[in-house]
Amino acid sequence: MSIRALLTACLAVTALPALAETHSQMPVDYGPRPAFLIDKMADGALKDELAACLGQDGARSAFSIGHRGAPLMFPEHTVESNRAAARMGAGVLECDVTFTADKELVCRHAQNDLHTTTNIVATDLAGKCSQAFTPASGETKASAECRTSDLTLAEFQTLKPKMDAANGDATTAEEYLGGTATWRTDLYTGDATLMTHAESIALFDSLGADFTPELKSPSVEMPFDGFSQEDYAQKMIDEYKSAGIDPSRVWAQSFNLDDILYWIENEPEFGAQAVYLDDRYEAEDEDEGLIDPQDPATFKPTMTELKEMGVNYIAPPLWMLLTTDESGAIVPSPYAEEAKAADLGIITWTLERSGPLASGGGWYFQSVSDAISRDGDYFTVLDVLAQDVGVTGVFSDWPATVTYYANCKGL
Known part of the structure; x- marks a missing residue:
């Protein structure tokens, strides 16, 4: 039986919870990368603490989120990429959701x-x-x-x-x-398998992982052949309901605040964990304004207003949560402090998306580029995000790094 046929069959199999239980017991395999990054860290207490965990048994962690699976080495949004992420202990897996000409939901x-x-x-x-x-x-x-x-x-x-x-x-x-x-690398591209959104639900459930689907902005004008934005948002949620997935296992994401508010109003069990992917730093509308992570006056709507709307989780790129102090150390930004003060849960993206850090880390590290000089700084940044900013989850293109940190720190 092909992988696609197996996934389709899984949707109708009543014994799926037993299958999930079996896969959830699979041993977590960190591979060599966490140890490699620890070796590249500057000497200090954090390096010593992480090195002392090298002999630990790995465990799945909801703090570790597979960003499109494990696309540092596997084609994103494929069966193989997500299996790799699950084996690295990612407790939450992502399907970015869009639609075909016949309005079927797929992972891209x-x-x-x-x-x-x-x-x-x-x-x-x-x-x-x-x-x-x-x-x-x-x-x-x-x-x-x-x-x-x-x-x-x-x-x-x-x-x-x-x-x-x-x-x-x-x-x-x-x-x-x-x-x-x-x-x-192109080493793992052979025979990789695309997924529909429904197939991703069956696969992630069978792997014992939870779900963070992102409703992607359409490239076509909406409504599309009568398919409205609200229809699109509802269809994504309906596929979890049809699969019998408990809403507490789903963190639905969108950059469109209206999608978040739609779920809060129309699917409150799912809306309670809906994640607003804050990209207002790219806004050009004068009424919306640009966000400066160092200037709370630019946070429109404010963190408090978001909370009053029913938003419980916010997810900006990691650079918006970080800055440096007078000594050059990485510390939480005013944006991060405002989100915490409003009692918003914070999730961030994306670790290990930029490749080697020797040149400052690129777009994802732009607010702390002066403090980035070596690959081991991935753990330095992760430590500030976890311990000082207080994020509840981190997306990574190689989830083993985040899983290792979470296990070592007991998150």
């Missing part, structure tokens, strides 16, 4: 990322893409745009997933499929 980071996450531009379905592949020419980079909404579910399921990348210098569609970052 964006509705318009098929050209970088699958082989579509080199298949017969390339002609259905919103923007056909255009080869590089002179200073103009190669480009394409292929959306899940360009395809039916059946067509989507014929695609082969790959690492999220594209070769901007490509002159052929086949060349465009390359471009994987040097610090990632």
Whole structure:
């Protein structure tokens, strides 16, 4: 039986809880990376404490969230990526949710990322893409745009997933499929398996993990063929209800505050754990304004107002939660302090998304780049997030790092 057929069958199997119990007992395997990062830390008390845990038995932790599975090495949002994340002890797994032309829900980071996450531009379905592949020419980079909404579910399921990348210098569609970052790998792309949202529910449940689906912003105008934003938000929740998943196991996410408020109003059991992915730092609307993590006056709506709306969890990128003090040490930002003062649970993203930290960590570490100089600083940042900011969960592209820290610290 194929993996896809097995997942489909799991949705109808009444003995699924027994299957989940079996998988939840699988031993956690940290692999070599946590020890490697500890070796790269600056000498000090935290390094000594983490090193003393090297012989510990691993355990699953809800503090550790698989960001699209384990995409540092596996194609994101695939069966294989999420199995790897579960084996690393991630207690919560993510399906980014979008929809196909026939309005079926599937796991993709964006509705318009098929050209970088699958082989579509080199298949017969390339002609259905919103923007056909255009080869590089002179200073103009190669480009394409292929959306899940360009395809039916059946067509989507014929695609082969790959690492999220594209070769901007490509002159052929086949060349465009390359471009994987040097610090990632194509070693595990063979026979990787795409998932529908319903299949992700069955898989994550069978692995003993909880769920954090993200309702992705559509690339098409809504309503789409009569499918409204509210229909979309409701359909995602309905698939958990149909699968018999307890709402306490689901942390539904969205960057769209209206989605969060819809769930709070219409699905209060799910809305109580809905996670507002705060990206107001990118806002251009004068009424919304830009967020400066150092200036609480820019937090619109304020943390207190969010709490009064019924929002209980907020999830900004990790750089918004951190700053440096006069000595150069990493400390919580005023944004983090305001969120805590409003009694908002804080989740953050994404550890180990940027590759090696020797050059300052890139976008995810922009507020503390002066304090980042070595790969071991992943643990330094994680410690401040956990102990000083007080986050309740951390997304990572390699969950073993967060699991190891959580186990060592008893989180």
